[in-house]
Every structure is written in structure tokens, then in C-alpha cells.
Amino acid sequence: MDNRRERPYVICYLAVSLDGRLDGFEPDLERYYGIAARFEADAILAGSETAIAAIERYGGVENTYDDGPVPELAPPDDPRPFLAVVDGRGRVRRWSVFQQAPYWGRWVALIGEGVPRAHRDYLSARNVDILECGSDRVDLDLALRRLAEVYGVRRVRVDSGGRLNGALLRAGLVDEVHLLVCPWLSGGSSPRSAFVADDLAPDALGTKLERMAVEQFEDGAVLLSYRAAR
Ligand SMILES: NC(=O)c1ccc[n+]([C@@H]2O[C@H](COP(=O)([O-])OP(=O)(O)OC[C@H]3O[C@@H](n4cnc5c(N)ncnc54)[C@H](OP(=O)(O)O)[C@@H]3O)[C@@H](O)[C@H]2O)c1
Incomplete structure (x- = not known):
């Protein structure tokens, strides 16, 4: 069934x-975010690890509960995208870091x-919307549909690490992939690949894609754009 309309x-x-x-x-972050803006997403979807890394790395604080001033919700016609964080276990605790940044108009956990009442109370007190979507882990298909149903979200840009990307891909929920390939070879043996799927058998085939565009940059970076072959 083609479920993309829903x-x-x-x-x-x-x-x-x-x-x-x-x-x-x-990466060249100015270029990275300049390209990101082209996708005109209504919502940015991040994984909990990415959110916690951002709190610690960019916010410069620990991921502990905060009790600073609570921001106003942006008016309904605010053009900025939502920030939606997949956080099945309620691990993201320092939402003020995202609320103080100018990039998002509304925040959704x-x-x-199984997420405890105390965490839900924290989120509510901070004007972070709660969408419960699943039992243990977030049901990603349901979460996307709920974002569409509740907020009218039509385009989502995933800004996450390999685990959420991989889970979305394995669930058949990825429509386009854009890789800004930077002129570096990382080497080493860290498991941080772009699409992680622990459940994929070693000899199984991955996901077939169709090329949409290739864009080259002076410094050797290349933007590779693909859509899922369906
Ligand atoms: N280079 C880039 O463009 C880029 C962009 C963004 C982030 N990053 C980096 O990526 C790193 C983090 O990546 P990561 O892969 O460790 O983590 P991640 O993708 O940020 O977080 C893993 C997320 O996937 C969810 N998840 C995994 N499997 C799932 C499933 N089967 N069903 C539902 N949800 C599932 C987890 O949910 P739970 O919370 O419920 O476990 C969690 O939200 C950070 O260092 C960040 O800086 C890089």
C-alpha cells in the first residue's frame, strides 16, 4: 500500500x-544549514541522542532538568518549523537549550x-507538546501520522544520527536522502555510519534509491540527492 499521502x-x-x-x-556548517533551509520542512525530526549531544555540545550544559523562564508558544502563523524529538524513554531533559535557539517555533516530544508522570509534567510546564506514540519505543509511522494529523505537518526533515535514520529507513518511511559528502575519509572503526540497522542480516541487500541530483562545491564537497525507489 502506498501510504505516502497519509x-x-x-x-x-x-x-x-x-x-x-x-x-x-x-563539515562546513554554514553550507550545511544553508542547504537544510532549501527543504522547506514544517518539522525537524531529531533522535534523542542527537538532542542530548546538542544540549551538551552546543548548549554547553548537562542534560539535566531546567527550571528557567518558560517561553511563549509562537503564534499559529509563525513560519518556523517545529522541532520534534523521538524520545521513547523520556531522556531529553534540557529543552530550554532548544527553546532559546531561534530556529523552531514549537517543540514536540x-x-x-512508559515515560513517567514527572517527566510529562516537566514537559508540560515548559510548553513542550507531548505526543505519546507507542509503548516501549516510539512507533515512527504513527508518530509521523500524528504530526500530520495534529499539526498539519506535510514535510519533515530528519536531522539525526544513524540510528534514527536507519530505523526510519527500515520501516519504509524515508522518501528522500540527501548526503552532503565532505572531502574527508574518517577511517578508524567507530560504528557511526549514516544509516544503522542492527537487525539487517550481513548478506541482506539494503534499500535501492534513484538519483535526483548531484551538486559540486569548490572545496571538494558533493551533495548527492536520491529518492526512494518504490
Ligand atoms: N552528520 C550529521 O549530519 C548529523 C546530523 C545529526 C546528528 N548527528 C550526530 O549523530 C549522533 C547521534 O546519533 P545516534 O545514531 O547515536 O542517535 P540518534 O539517531 O540521534 O538517536 C537514536 C534515536 O533513534 C530512536 N530509535 C532507534 N531505533 C528505533 C526504533 N526501532 N523505533 C523507534 N525509535 C528508534 C531512539 O529512540 P529512543 O530515544 O526511544 O531510544 C532515538 O531517538 C550525535 O553525535 C549527533 O551529533 C550527525
């Missing part, structure tokens, strides 16, 4: 090394039913 269109956009890794190189 859930938002999902675009995975990543900066990777030439060996398809997410670490061991330095996608959680599992």
Missing part, C-alpha cells in the same frame, strides 16, 4: 565523510507510554 514526506539530510560516517570530519 503521512508527511520524509527527507533525511546528513553531512557525511566519504566513507559514509558521521564522525571524524568537520514524541514519547512512549
Whole structure:
């Protein structure tokens, strides 16, 4: 069944090394975010690990509960995208880091039913919307459909690490993949590949894609754009 009409269109956009890794190189962040804006997404979807890494790395603080001033919700016609974080276990605790940044107009925690009341109360007190979508882990298909149903989200850009990208891909929920391939070879043996799927058998085939575009940059970076072959 073609279910694309009922859930938002999902675009995975990543900066990777030439060996398809997410670490061991330095992307040109101005270019990275300039390209990201082209996708005109209504919502940015991040994984909990990416959110916690951003709190610690860019916010410069620990991922502990905060009690600073609570921001106002943006008015309904605010043009900025939503930030939606897949956080099945309720691990993301420092939402103020995202609320103080100017990039998002509203914040949504996608959680599992086992997330404790105290965490839900924290989210509510901080004006972070809660969408419970699944039991243990977040049911990603359901979460996307709920974003469409509740907020009218039509285009989602995934800004995440290999685990969420891989889970979305394995669930058949990825429509486009854009890789900003940076002119680096990471080498080493870290498991940080762009699409992680622990359940894929070693000899199984991956996902077939169709090329949409190739864009070259002066410094040797290349933007490779593909859509899922259906
Ligand atoms: N180079 C780039 O373009 C780029 C972009 C973004 C982030 N990053 C980097 O990526 C790193 C983090 O990546 P990561 O792969 O460790 O983590 P991640 O993708 O940020 O987080 C894993 C997420 O996937 C969810 N998940 C995994 N399997 C699932 C399943 N089967 N069903 C539902 N949800 C599932 C987890 O849910 P639970 O929370 O419920 O476990 C979690 O939200 C950070 O260092 C970040 O800086 C790089």
C-alpha cells in the first residue's frame, strides 16, 4: 500500500565523510544549514541522542532538568518549523537549550507510554507538546501520522544520527536522502555510519534509491540527492 499521502514526506539530510560516517570530519556548517533551509520542512525530526549531544555540545550544559523562564508558544502563523524529538524513554531533559535557539517555533516530544508522570509534567510546564506514540519505543509511522494529523505537518526533515535514520529507513518511511559528502575519509572503526540497522542480516541487500541530483562545491564537497525507489 502506498501510504505516502497519509503521512508527511520524509527527507533525511546528513553531512557525511566519504566513507559514509558521521564522525571524524568537520563539515562546513554554514553550507550545511544553508542547504537544510532549501527543504522547506514544517518539522525537524531529531533522535534523542542527537538532542542530548546538542544540549551538551552546543548548549554547553548537562542534560539535566531546567527550571528557567518558560517561553511563549509562537503564534499559529509563525513560519518556523517545529522541532520534534523521538524520545521513547523520556531522556531529553534540557529543552530550554532548544527553546532559546531561534530556529523552531514549537517543540514536540514524541514519547512512549512508559515515560513517567514527572517527566510529562516537566514537559508540560515548559510548553513542550507531548505526543505519546507507542509503548516501549516510539512507533515512527504513527508518530509521523500524528504530526500530520495534529499539526498539519506535510514535510519533515530528519536531522539525526544513524540510528534514527536507519530505523526510519527500515520501516519504509524515508522518501528522500540527501548526503552532503565532505572531502574527508574518517577511517578508524567507530560504528557511526549514516544509516544503522542492527537487525539487517550481513548478506541482506539494503534499500535501492534513484538519483535526483548531484551538486559540486569548490572545496571538494558533493551533495548527492536520491529518492526512494518504490
Ligand atoms: N552528520 C550529521 O549530519 C548529523 C546530523 C545529526 C546528528 N548527528 C550526530 O549523530 C549522533 C547521534 O546519533 P545516534 O545514531 O547515536 O542517535 P540518534 O539517531 O540521534 O538517536 C537514536 C534515536 O533513534 C530512536 N530509535 C532507534 N531505533 C528505533 C526504533 N526501532 N523505533 C523507534 N525509535 C528508534 C531512539 O529512540 P529512543 O530515544 O526511544 O531510544 C532515538 O531517538 C550525535 O553525535 C549527533 O551529533 C550527525
